[in-house]
Amino acid sequence: MLIAATLAILVAMILAIIRGIAGPTLYDRILAVNMFGTKTVLLISLLGFVMGRPEFLDIAIVYALINFISVIGVLRYSDTNQFKHTPKKNKSIEKEL
Amino acid sequence: MEIVITISSGFLLLVGSFLCISGGIGLLRFPDFYTRMHAVGVTDTLGAGMILAGLMILSTDFLVFAKLVMILLFTLLIGPTTSHVLAKAAFHNGVIPKGSNNLKQTKEKESTSSII
Amino acid sequence: MINIVLLTLLVVIAIAIIRMKDLFAAVMLAGIYGLLSASFFVVMDAVDVAFTEAAVGAGISTLLMFVVITMTGRKEKSIRHKPLPALFVVIITGGLLIYGTLDMPYFGSEDAPIHNHTSPRYINDSMQEIGIPNIVTSVLASYRAFDTFGEVVVIFTAGIGVLTLLSIARTKKNDEEIESINDSMHQQHLVVRIIAKMLIPFIFLFALYVQFHGDFGPGGGFQAGVIFASAIILYAMLFGLVTARKVINQIFIQLIAALGVLLYGSVGIVSLMNGGNFFDYNVLSSNPITGQHLGILLIEWGVGCTVASVIVVIFFNFAGRRELQQHKKPSQDKESSK
Numbered sequence: 001m002l003i004a005a006t007l008a009i010l011v012a013m014i015l016a017i018i019r020g021i022a023g024p025t026l027y028d029r030i031l032a033v034n035m036f037g038t039k040t041v042l043l044i045s046l047l048g049f050v051m052g053r054p055e056f057l058d059i060a061i062v063y064a065l066i067n068f069i070s071v072i073g074v075l076r077y078s079d080t081n082q083f084k085h086t087p088k089k090n091k092s093i094e095k096e097l
Numbered sequence: 098m099e100i101v102i103t104i105s106s107g108f109l110l111l112v113g114s115f116l117c118i119s120g121g122i123g124l125l126r127f128p129d130f131y132t133r134m135h136a137v138g139v140t141d142t143l144g145a146g147m148i149l150a151g152l153m154i155l156s157t158d159f160l161v162f163a164k165l166v167m168i169l170l171f172t173l174l175i176g177p178t179t180s181h182v183l184a185k186a187a188f189h190n191g192v193i194p195k196g197s198n199n200l201k202q203t204k205e206k207e208s209t210s211s212i213i
Numbered sequence: 214m215i216n217i218v219l220l221t222l223l224v225v226i227a228i229a230i231i232r233m234k235d236l237f238a239a240v241m242l243a244g245i246y247g248l249l250s251a252s253f254f255v256v257m258d259a260v261d262v263a264f265t266e267a268a269v270g271a272g273i274s275t276l277l278m279f280v281v282i283t284m285t286g287r288k289e290k291s292i293r294h295k296p297l298p299a300l301f302v303v304i305i306t307g308g309l310l311i312y313g314t315l316d317m318p319y320f321g322s323e324d325a326p327i328h329n330h331t332s333p334r335y336i337n338d339s340m341q342e343i344g345i346p347n348i349v350t351s352v353l354a355s356y357r358a359f360d361t362f363g364e365v366v367v368i369f370t371a372g373i374g375v376l377t378l379l380s381i382a383r384t385k386k387n388d389e390e391i392e393s394i395n396d397s398m399h400q401q402h403l404v405v406r407i408i409a410k411m412l413i414p415f416i417f418l419f420a421l422y423v424q425f426h427g428d429f430g431p432g433g434g435f436q437a438g439v440i441f442a443s444a445i446i447l448y449a450m451l452f453g454l455v456t457a458r459k460v461i462n463q464i465f466i467q468l469i470a471a472l473g474v475l476l477y478g479s480v481g482i483v484s485l486m487n488g489g490n491f492f493d494y495n496v497l498s499s500n501p502i503t504g505q506h507l508g509i510l511l512i513e514w515g516v517g518c519t520v521a522s523v524i525v526v527i528f529f530n531f532a533g534r535r536e537l538q539q540h541k542k543p544s545q546d547k548e549s550s551k
Contacts, residue, residue, distance in 0.1 A: 001107040005148060008114030010218055015121030017222060019133070020245060021229045027130050027187040029241050034179050035124060035137045037271075038172060039117065040248045042148050044255050045168065047215075049152055055430045056255060057164040058423070059264055062440065063248070064171040065416055066272035069447050070244060071179050072405060073276040075186045076450045077283045078237065171412075178408045 002050050009043045030074050037067030106154040113147030116140045129195035130187055138180035145172045219253045237287050240278045247271035260431040261349045264423075268439040273524060276446065280531045284538060344502040345428045345509065353433065354509040358492035361512070362477055365519050369474050372523035376467070379530040402451060409451050416444035424517050428506075434513040438520025445521075446528050454532050463529055466522040473519030477512050484508070 013036060020032035041063045048056030123136025149169045156162045226246050233239040247270030254263035318325035335348055335356070343351040353361055420440040427433035449457035481491045489496035494508025 001110050005110040005114045005151075006215070008118050009148075010215070012117040012121035014218075014222065015118075015125050017226065017245065019124045020242060021226075023238075025130055025187075025192055026235075026237060027183060027190075027192055028133065029238050030183060031130070031134055031137055032124065033241050033244055034183070035120070035141055036245050036248060038141050038145055038176065040252055041168065041172070042113075042117070042145055043252055045149065045152060045165070047252075047255055049155060051258075053258075053260075054156070054158060054161040054164075056260065057161060057168065058426075058431055059251070059255060059260065059267055060168055061164065061171070061419060062264065062267050062423075062436075063251075063271075064168055064175060065412070065419070065440070066267060066443065068171075068175045068179065068412070069443050070272055070275050072182070072409075072447065072450060073279055074241065075182050077279045078186065078190070171415075174408055174411065178405060182402070182405050 002046060006043065006046045006050060009039050009046065013039045013043070026078060030071060030078075033074075034067065034071050037063060037071075041067070102154055106151040109147050109151030109154065113144045113151060116144030116147060120144060130192050131184065131194045134180060134184055134187075138176065142172060142176040145169075145176070215256055216253070219249060219256065223249055223253070235287060236282050237279075240275060240282060243278070244271055244275040247275070261347075261433070261436075264431045264436045265439075268436050268443070272443055273439055273446075276443075277528065277531060280528070280535055284531075284535050342501075343505045343509075345506070347428055347430060349431075350427050350433055350509065350513075351505075354512055355492075355494060355505055358481070358494075358508075358512065361516070362481070362492070365474055365477055365516055368523050369470060369519055372467075372470055372526050375527045375530050379534055406451050409447055413444050413448060416440060416447070420444065420521075424513065425510075427513055428509065434516030435520055438517040439524060441517070441521040442524035442528070445525050449528065449532065454529065454536060458529070461525065463526065466525055469518050470522035470526065473515040473517070473522070475515075476518070477515035480508055480511050480515070 016032045016036045016039065020029050020036065023029040023032060041060045044056050044060045044063065048054050048060070117140065120137050120140030123140065124133050127133045127136055146169060149165050149172070153162055153165045153169075156165060223246065226242055226249065230239050230242045230246070233242065247266060251263045251266040251271060254260075254266060322328075335352055339345070339348050339351045339356075343355050345351045420437045423432035423440060424434060424437035427437070445457065445461060448460070480494075480497075484493045484496055485491055487496040492508070492512075494505045495501040497504035497507050
């Protein structure tokens with residue numbers, strides 16, 4: 001059952017990669033990366049159990065945290081990106097200044 | 098006792114992997130960004146929770162159990178948050194849901210007015 | 214089986230990165246590449262490498278890349294040139310490299326020198342000589358301490374380089390302006406702010422765990438430093454750079470970076486003074502094993518300090534420059550957004 005779950009995660013990862021490469025908008029790609037990250041966390045914890053090395057779970061924790069940080073980073077730096085729409089609120093503030 | 102553990106963890110793992118694959122298919126097949134996000138956001142958290150719960154039943158060591166609980170807590174906190182932020186950022190930056198002409202017009206109006 | 218799938222995916226993503234014109238998307242795919250190669254390392258049982266790749270390759274480097282892209286621009290410049298000479302050079306270099314590898318023993322063969330001399334020594338004797346279960350840590354911190362010292366110095370030098378090239382004299386007025394804009398922008402991010410507030414203490418705790426658990430499991434100074442820095446970066450991203458600078462003084466953190474290298478080097482000096490070789494920890498204490506433990510603890514601590522503070526310094530300088538650049542010319546921004 002562990003092996004079957006690992007294979008299922010791998011299939012989901014492949015689907016996410018296809019969307020990440022094809023994705024028409026930037027946000028589709030971010031979504032794919034995010035999903036890929038959570039799938040990696042699952043894959044590593046499953047592999048830890050399959051191979052009988054439960055210390056792999058440390059890496060899974062790091063992934064869960066790093067994934068969050070990098071998604072926030074992407075959004076932080078695409079949100080105020082000067083090559084895109086700036087959010088409305090931001091614009092009005094700039095006018096006041 | 099042994100067989101109960103095997104069956105229950107196997108069941109949880111099976112449901113979890115089914116959810117993960119269906120999330121992947123949804124990510125690939127749905128027509129626009131928001132529906133895709135809905136597919137991923139729902140199945141990601143639930144599927145991860147299921148698989149981690151299945152592993153928790155299998156674990157014998159307390160430390161391993163505690164680490165799995167930590168991962169589960171993190172996914173429960175992080176998954177919905179990222180979905181929320183992602184949807185918000187996409188909406189603010191003008192990704193328009195498919196099939197909502199009404200919204201499109203208002204959005205356009207807003208943007209023209211703000212430029213003027 | 215899993216190996217083959219992962220390697221195929223790696224190749225697919227590498228080709229996709231090359232073909233991508235949108236740099237933002239390319240960096241994102243590079244993040245996926247990092248995650249994938251880290252899972253590949255996990256499958257190969259190289260847990261420490263996977264740890265580093267997860268923290269550095271998938272996390273921090275992607276973030277720094279994003280900051281740089283927002284400063285430079287999103288589209289790749291299309292260069293028209295004749296690719297033939299370049300191809301010629303690449304083919305010749307590649308051919309020479311392949312010719313060079315022909316003399317080496319086959320991948321994974323049993324009679325390779327590394328499997329006959331170094332590896333058995335580490336695997337068999339490290340437990341008696343160093344007394345630490347994780348062989349990677351004992352090789353990294355004790356047998357090869359001099360190499361690791363070099364790595365730390367390289368990281369420190371990178372921090373100094375970024376400081377010299379990118380550091381900017383900030384004026385008080387400018388800071389306040391940026392802060393007010395940041396504040397308004399962050400009103401929108403209430404949910405993330407609260408979640409981040411809940412997570413950041415856990416990240417710090419986990420970094421300390423990785424730092425001190427490195428003797429027994431995967432982890433050590435490098436990984437812990439990166440995790441520690443990433444928590445600070447998360448704070449800086451969500452609460453604004455100016456606020457983060459108030460929490461973590463930049464002068465202080467530059468001092469910490471230097472102190473880490475100093476700590477590492479002084480362990481070596483002390484072992485010289487006590488009559489051993491450079492980085493010979495046996496002489497640090499009356500019992501050789503205790504000496505080794507003490508030495509490894511100290512140098513891991515030094516590595517962690519240096520790595521964390523250098524990464525924070527690099528991020529602060531990059532992001533600070535970007536904010537200045539963005540807020541200096543808001544009028545031009547508006548033009549382009551129209």
